Amino acid sequence: MFQINEHYLQLGESYLFSTIARKVEQFSATHPGADIIRLGIGDVTLPLSPAVISALHRSVDEMGTKESFRGYGPEQGYAFLREAITETDFRKRGINISPAEIFVSDGSKSDTGNIGDLLGEGNVVAITDPVYPVYLDTTLMRIGRSDRIRLLRCSGENGFLPELPQERVDIVYLCYPNNPTGTVMTREELTTWVDWALVNESLILFDAAYEAFIRDESIPRSIYEIEGARRCAIEFRSFSKSAGFTGLRCSYTVVPEELMVITHSGESVSLHYLWNRRQSTKFNGTPYIIQRAAEAVYSPAGQQEMQVMIDSYMENAAVIRKGLMDHGYTLYGGEHSPYIWLQCPDGLDSWQFFDHLLEKCHIVGTPGVGFGAAGEGYFRLTAFNSAERTVEAIGRIARLSSTR
Amino acid sequence: MFQINEHYLQLGESYLFSTIARKVEQFSATHPGADIIRLGIGDVTLPLSPAVISALHRSVDEMGTKESFRGYGPEQGYAFLREAITETDFRKRGINISPAEIFVSDGSKSDTGNIGDLLGEGNVVAITDPVYPVYLDTTLMRIGRSDRIRLLRCSGENGFLPELPQERVDIVYLCYPNNPTGTVMTREELTTWVDWALVNESLILFDAAYEAFIRDESIPRSIYEIEGARRCAIEFRSFSKSAGFTGLRCSYTVVPEELMVITHSGESVSLHYLWNRRQSTKFNGTPYIIQRAAEAVYSPAGQQEMQVMIDSYMENAAVIRKGLMDHGYTLYGGEHSPYIWLQCPDGLDSWQFFDHLLEKCHIVGTPGVGFGAAGEGYFRLTAFNSAERTVEAIGRIARLSSTR
Numbered sequence: 001m002f003q004i005n006e007h008y009l010q011l012g013e014s015y016l017f018s019t020i021a022r023k024v025e026q027f028s029a030t031h032p033g034a035d036i037i038r039l040g041i042g043d044v045t046l047p048l049s050p051a052v053i054s055a056l057h058r059s060v061d062e063m064g065t066k067e068s069f070r071g072y073g074p075e076q077g078y079a080f081l082r083e084a085i086t087e088t089d090f091r092k093r094g095i096n097i098s099p100a101e102i103f104v105s106d107g108s109k110s111d112t113g114n115i116g117d118l119l120g121e122g123n124v125v126a127i128t129d130p131v132y133p134v135y136l137d138t139t140l141m142r143i144g145r146s147d148r149i150r151l152l153r154c155s156g157e158n159g160f161l162p163e164l165p166q167e168r169v170d171i172v173y174l175c176y177p178n179n180p181t182g183t184v185m186t187r188e189e190l191t192t193w194v195d196w197a198l199v200n201e202s203l204i205l206f207d208a209a210y211e212a213f214i215r216d217e218s219i220p221r222s223i224y225e226i227e228g229a230r231r232c233a234i235e236f237r238s239f240s241k242s243a244g245f246t247g248l249r250c251s252y253t254v255v256p257e258e259l260m261v262i263t264h265s266g267e268s269v270s271l272h273y274l275w276n277r278r279q280s281t282k283f284n285g286t287p288y289i290i291q292r293a294a295e296a297v298y299s300p301a302g303q304q305e306m307q308v309m310i311d312s313y314m315e316n317a318a319v320i321r322k323g324l325m326d327h328g329y330t331l332y333g334g335e336h337s338p339y340i341w342l343q344c345p346d347g348l349d350s351w352q353f354f355d356h357l358l359e360k361c362h363i364v365g366t367p368g369v370g371f372g373a374a375g376e377g378y379f380r381l382t383a384f385n386s387a388e389r390t391v392e393a394i395g396r397i398a399r400l401s402s403t404r
Numbered sequence: 405m406f407q408i409n410e411h412y413l414q415l416g417e418s419y420l421f422s423t424i425a426r427k428v429e430q431f432s433a434t435h436p437g438a439d440i441i442r443l444g445i446g447d448v449t450l451p452l453s454p455a456v457i458s459a460l461h462r463s464v465d466e467m468g469t470k471e472s473f474r475g476y477g478p479e480q481g482y483a484f485l486r487e488a489i490t491e492t493d494f495r496k497r498g499i500n501i502s503p504a505e506i507f508v509s510d511g512s513k514s515d516t517g518n519i520g521d522l523l524g525e526g527n528v529v530a531i532t533d534p535v536y537p538v539y540l541d542t543t544l545m546r547i548g549r550s551d552r553i554r555l556l557r558c559s560g561e562n563g564f565l566p567e568l569p570q571e572r573v574d575i576v577y578l579c580y581p582n583n584p585t586g587t588v589m590t591r592e593e594l595t596t597w598v599d600w601a602l603v604n605e606s607l608i609l610f611d612a613a614y615e616a617f618i619r620d621e622s623i624p625r626s627i628y629e630i631e632g633a634r635r636c637a638i639e640f641r642s643f644s645k646s647a648g649f650t651g652l653r654c655s656y657t658v659v660p661e662e663l664m665v666i667t668h669s670g671e672s673v674s675l676h677y678l679w680n681r682r683q684s685t686k687f688n689g690t691p692y693i694i695q696r697a698a699e700a701v702y703s704p705a706g707q708q709e710m711q712v713m714i715d716s717y718m719e720n721a722a723v724i725r726k727g728l729m730d731h732g733y734t735l736y737g738g739e740h741s742p743y744i745w746l747q748c749p750d751g752l753d754s755w756q757f758f759d760h761l762l763e764k765c766h767i768v769g770t771p772g773v774g775f776g777a778a779g780e781g782y783f784r785l786t787a788f789n790s791a792e793r794t795v796e797a798i799g800r801i802a803r804l805s806s807t808r
Contacts, residue, residue, distance in 0.1 A: 001605035002574035003524030004665050008678050014685075043475040053468040056693070057461060063651065064457040071447040071650035106510055106653075106688070113686030117545065120407030137685045141521065170406035201405035246475035247467065247692045249510075261408050274412050281418075281541045282517030284510070287694060288651045289460070 007144035011137055016370035017041070020354075027358055037393040039320075039381040040364045042179065042339070044244045046312065048293070049305030052243065055296035059289040073285040076276065077104025077252070081291045084298040085252060089237070095224045101256050101272065103279055104286050104294075106249045108209050108238040112173070113138040114282070115205060115234065115253075118274045123170035126150045128162045130180055130371030130378070132207070135173040153374050154181065160332050160341065161189065164196050172197070175207035177214060180371045180380045181341040182333015184219050190226050197232035203259075203271075204233040209251075212242035212310055214336040222254075230256040234271065241338065243297045243306050250286055250294045313338050316390040317383035323394030327401035338383040341368065345401075353379050361396040411548035415541055420774035421445065424758075431762055441797040443724075443785040444768045446583065446743070448648045450716065452697070453709030456647065459700035463693040477689040480680065481508025481656070485695045488702040489656060493641070499628045505660050505676065507683055508690050508698070510653045512613050512642040516577070517542040518686070519609060519638065519657075522678045527574035530554045532566045534584055534775030534782070536611070539577040557778050558585065564736050564745065565593065568600050576601075579611035581618060584775045584784045585745040586737015588623050594630050601636035607663075607675075608637040613655075616646035616714055618740040626658075634660040638675065645742065647701045647710050654690055654698045717742050720794040721787035727798030731805035742787040745772065749805075757783050765800040 020040060028034060048056075062068035076082070082099035090097040105111050112134055121143045127135050129151040139149060150169060152162035160181040165172070174193065176185045185193070197204050204223065211221040223229045235254040239245035255272040263269055286294075296302045317334040324331055324342055334340040344353035350367030357363045357379075368378030383390065424444060432438060452460075466472035480486070486503035494501040509515050516538055525547045531539050533555040543553060554573060556566035564585040569576070578597065580589045589597070601608050608627065615625040627633045639658040643649035659676040667673055690698075700706045721738040728735050728746055738744040748757035754771030761767045761783075772782030787794070 001666055002527050002607045004667065004673065004675070004678060005522055005524055006667055008522065008681060009667065009671075009673065011681060011685075041476075045470070045473070045475070047470050047473040048467045050468070053464060056464040056467075060457060060460040060464065063452045063460075064454070066449070066451050069449070069451040069648075069651070071449070071648075072445075073651060106691075109688045110686060118409055118412065120409055123406050134685060141682070141685070203406045244473075244475075246688075247473070247477060249688065249691045262405055263408065263410055263413065267413075269408065269413065271408070274408060277412060277415060278545070281415075281538060281545070282514060284513045284650075284653065287653045287691065289693075290691060 010145045034362045038364045040366045051296045051302035055292045059292035070288045075280045103253045108236045108251045111253045116142045124148045126169040126172040128152045130375035177210040177337035182337035182339035184336045194226045206235045209238040313383045340381045414549045438766045442768045444770045455700045455706035459696045463696035474692045479684045507657045512640045512655045515657045520546045530573040530576040532556045534779035581614040581741035586741035586743035588740045598630045610639045613642040717787045744785045
């Protein structure tokens with residue numbers, strides 16, 4: 001009989017969001033009047049901006065006439081978008097990245113998942129704990145449960161920032177600003193990682209999906225701000241959270257041309273070549289109209305509208321931070337990230353606090369333990385609800401705290 | 405140092421279309437007045453139909469207001485599209501497929517490439533020769549060059565239809581109507597394959613991307629028209645050629661719920677579960693607006709407009725077939741497929757005929773050898789140019805043949 005990739009059988013069930021949904025459903029059924037506020041899922045709520053909507057309508061019209069219709073596009077993305085990306089996200093910031101190094105895609109979930117196609121099964125892979133589950137699950141799919149997967153434990157003690165591995169690690173996934181903890185790495189901290197990777201000939205898979213939320217120019221928005229990163233890092237970027245593209249699907253991945261690897265036979269091979277081969281073979285490009293929408297994000301109007309959206313979410317983050325800190329919560333994130341990571345009060349574990357918050361405040365968040373064992377005792381709130389609902393939610397938590 | 409998946413190094417370079425482009429460029433440079441007609445690449449040329457364009461504009465507007473904005477959708481696709489697919493493509497044809505068995509995606513290239521994620525490396529994989537290169541390249545990426553890859557040689561002798569394997573084969577890729585040969589399988593022929601798969605406990609990966617071009621109701625448009633296929637086949641479908649979505653990117657894959665595999669430890673596992681796990685982990689769904697566009701293909705207006713497009717391409721196919729046959733060419737396809745596969749005249753090999761056609765007729769086609777060694781001496785023309793240009797092209801070939 002034909003055989004399957006049995007590594008799939010070693011994956012844990014992804015119960016987190018389904019368990020949350022079931023608990024909320026049960027609560028609603030027994031509390032029909034409850035006005036539930038959701039600060040759980042990391043999805044945006046503001047609509048696409050006018051510049052993006054106009055670009056979509058214009059490009060849809062192009063697709064409706066024979067003269068301007070576009071069929072297959074380049075698998076790597078259209079030059080107009082790769083140039084807009086390079087100009088605004090890199091050149092204007094003094095970062096050396098060329099359009100040829102940009103691969104436009106349909107989402108960072110796809111790219112951070114598919115990048116493993118290029119990597120050997122003998123690598124030792126390090127992943128932070130807690131973590132965005134895709135890195136771990138896609139690594140498990142590829143190499144199975146193994147002592148070659150190392151968890152970099154984060155906790156209050158290290159400020160939820162991983163320490164450099166003391167033993168051999170070939171590949172490390174880093175996500176900053178971080179999901180779920182909202183923490184960021186300073187230039188110095190990121191530099192130590194780049195230096196470590198160069199010395200150890202390791203590869204950094206750097207997920208910068210939340211870079212647009214950074215408010216302090218001294219914090220790096222791209223790993224390529226760090227000297228040497230072009231020789232050791234791949235970076236993933238997304239329009240999902242910055243421009244509200246979660247339902248539109250556009251992202252890009254940067255693979256610098258000097259990122260090389262030596263094969264078993266001693267040959268030097270470029271990862272840019274390998275990723276290009278992967279994408280040309282297993283992907284047929286992001287829709288033309290979506291690429292025009294992404295291009296519009298880089299127009300002057302698009303940039304301004306994006307900033308308004310981000311500011312609005314970050315005001316929510318500030319409301320959550322202040323409200324919780326005023327009531328004695330220990331927390332991380334929310335300053336350069338739409339995620340607030342709080343320590344559950346009164347010694348509650350993650351799910352106990354989930355139940356508590358749902359029952360007492362009618363608020364839904366995400367139990368930290370859902371992102372890994374090291375997340376136990378923590379809890380994630382997101383800044384993606386409306387200003388009004390966020391203020392209301394924090395008021396409820398404040399009243400609860402005052403009476404406890 | 406970190407390691408790569410060295411199977412990538414065993415891939416041939418994909419020189420085919422770049423070589424064609426270079427040759428055409430050189431010819432144009434030395435023949436500046438030449439009016440070149442392209443019948444090479446399998447991309448559509450007619451614009452999106454009015455029903456599709458309207459659905460796109462409507463859904464773009466939805467994305468611009470807070471009330472109707474849609475963020476992350478289900479990874480498997482929205483219910484509205486999965487239901488429309490099931491109703492028109494299966495239920496109306498008496499085929500038993502449920503919406504839960506449909507996975508909406510961004511293209512059959514992605515799905516036929518990514519399906520390998522689920523499969524064990526010990527499988528013996530059969531691929532026809534000539535073949536759509538993605539099946540071979542993605543298999544090579546996964547398992548490397550190996551005697552576990554078997555080529556099913558097609559030729560004029562077997563009418564460019566593969567014979568059943570005489571030795572063990574665990575997985576076979578079949579594409580009908582075929583790219584590049586344009587051949588189809590009758591119900592009887594496809595039934596022998598399904599019966600073979602059931603007896604041998606093999607898996608058929610059935611690419612039906614061109615089913616909409618079938619003009620004869622007796623030819624199966626889905627493998628699930630064949631008894632037992634739900635237990636041995638995954639089917640890939642695309643909106644690319646049928647509805648002109650090559651630049652819009654939408655496809656779907658059918659994984660029936662009773663398609664099971666026995667693991668090494670004797671456990672029974674469903675491929676539907678595995679593909680769902682893969683897609684939920686490495687994919688974040690097809691854009692909402694694209695799914696609305698695909699839904700519009702199933703509206704009465706959308707269905708009629710699609711038929712007009714297909715009829716138009718198939719008239720081109722008929723022009724090419726008749727013109728070539730009138731001048732003594734031996735050919736396959738073009739009756740239920742937009743591809744015409746012809747034997748190069750006068751003993752020319754594929755590239756010699758390419759040069760000949762370019763120099764004498766200013767026509768660009770695709771050398772058959774580019775699809776595999778068994779394609780040597782053959783040549784692919786496509787029906788996707790305009791009616792006017794197709795007639796002009798065939799007139800040129802006719803004049804050439806008359807004078808030879």
